[in-house]
Amino acid sequence: MSITGAVDATGPSARFNNPTSIVSDGTNIYVADRNNHAIRKIVIATGAVSTFAGQLGVPGSNDGTGSNARFYSPESIAIDAAGNLYVGDHGTYRIRRSDWLRFRARFSRRSPQPPRSL
Numbered sequence: 167m168s169i170t171g172a173v174d175a176t177g178p179s180a181r182f183n184n185p186t187s188i189v190s191d192g193t194n195i196y197v198a199d200r201n202n203h204a205i206r207k208i209v210i211a212t213g214a215v216s217t218f219a220g221q222l223g224v225p226g227s228n229d230g231t232g233s234n235a236r237f238y239s240p241e242s243i244a245i246d247a248a249g250n251l252y253v254g255d256h257g258t259y260r261i262r263r264s265d266w267l268r269f270r271a272r273f274s275r276r277s278p279q280p281p282r283s284l
Contacts, residue, residue, distance in 0.1 A: 170182065176212065176215065182197065185199050189243050190210070190245075192210075195210060196208075204221065205219040205240060219232060225257060227260070240256065252264075
């Protein structure tokens with residue numbers, strides 16, 4: 167039985183594919199699910215896992231809301247005092263920020279080096 171995958175579910179039925187970074191706002195845990203190209207959300211109280219942003223298994227760089235946003239190997243994630251999420255998107259060399267309406271590319275690196283952990 168494989169322990170990696172792309173499944174939104176509760177508890178041990180949920181599957182991730184190379185989760186590389188997590189952050190919490192006290193109610194939820196947000197996970198940079200690198201090989202699924204998505205940001206996942208875990209409700210701490212219930213263990214329910216859902217895809218917060220991106221579409222599982224579909225890489226890209228689109229700004230957007232929920233499943234319309236695209237990531238390409240998100241590697242690191244952080245949260246600020248206002249509750250905005252920042253995602254280091256390895257494959258696009260960008261740091262993306264959520265304004266809770268959509269994810270947008272806020273900073274780009276011209277260097278061929280990927281962003282480091284936030």
